[in-house]
Amino acid sequence: MAAIAKSGTPSPATRTPPQNEQIPGLKAGEAIAAGDLCTIAADGTVMLASGTEVVRGVAALEAPVGEAVTLYRNIRFGYGAALTPGTTVRLSATVGGGLDDAGTGQIVGFVVDATRIQFVGL
Numbered sequence: 001m002a003a004i005a006k007s008g009t010p011s012p013a014t015r016t017p018p019q020n021e022q023i024p025g026l027k028a029g030e031a032i033a034a035g036d037l038c039t040i041a042a043d044g045t046v047m048l049a050s051g052t053e054v055v056r057g058v059a060a061l062e063a064p065v066g067e068a069v070t071l072y073r074n075i076r077f078g079y080g081a082a083l084t085p086g087t088t089v090r091l092s093a094t095v096g097g098g099l100d101d102a103g104t105g106q107i108v109g110f111v112v113d114a115t116r117i118q119f120v121g122l
Contacts, residue, residue, distance in 0.1 A: 003092060004099040004117075007081035010035025012060050013116050014076045023056065023071040028063040035059065035079055036097030037108060038071055046071065048096030055091055055106050055122050073122040078115055087111040089119075 011034060029045025032038060036059045039049040046069050049055045057071025084101075091105035092098035099108070099117075109119040 002101050003095060004080055004083070004089065004101055006033075006035050006079060007115070010077050010079045012072065012075055013078045017072050017075050021073045021075060023073070024068075026069050026071065028065055028067055028069045030065055032059045032063045032069055033097065034062050035077060037091055037099065038069075038097065049091055050096045050098070051091075051093050051105070053091070053106075055108055057122050058108075058119050059097075072119070074120055076112060076116055076118045079117045081115060083111045083114050083117070085111050085113050089117055 026046045029047045037049045037055045038046045039053045040056050041047045057073050063069035087101050089109045090100050090103050090107050092100045093103050093105050109117050112118050
């Protein structure tokens with residue numbers, strides 16, 4: 001199992017994500033970075049997802065604690081470098097908000113090409 005590292009600042013590669021694939025109006029319960037996989041806590045705040053938590057979306061922008069954050073689903077992201085196309089991408093079991101290319105975490109997408117990941121099923 002290997003972590004998938006961010007290369008620079010991840011950003012949407014989908015021009016304009018449809019509104020039905022956005023979850024706006026949320027507040028960060030902890031510091032969130034662009035490209036982090038997130039869950040929504042019982043108090044309604046956005047937290048980094050890890051382990052067996054259910055991923056609700058990926059953050060397109062960073063958000064400090066208490067600030068607004070929008071989560072996106074079913075979106076293509078510029079994320080890494082030298083990625084292997086076709087690789088299944090999962091939620092990291094150990095790194096909050098992170099990705100792995102193997103393991104038992106929730107499947108969150110697949111690698112499209114050397115730099116982009118398609119997040120699906122969130």
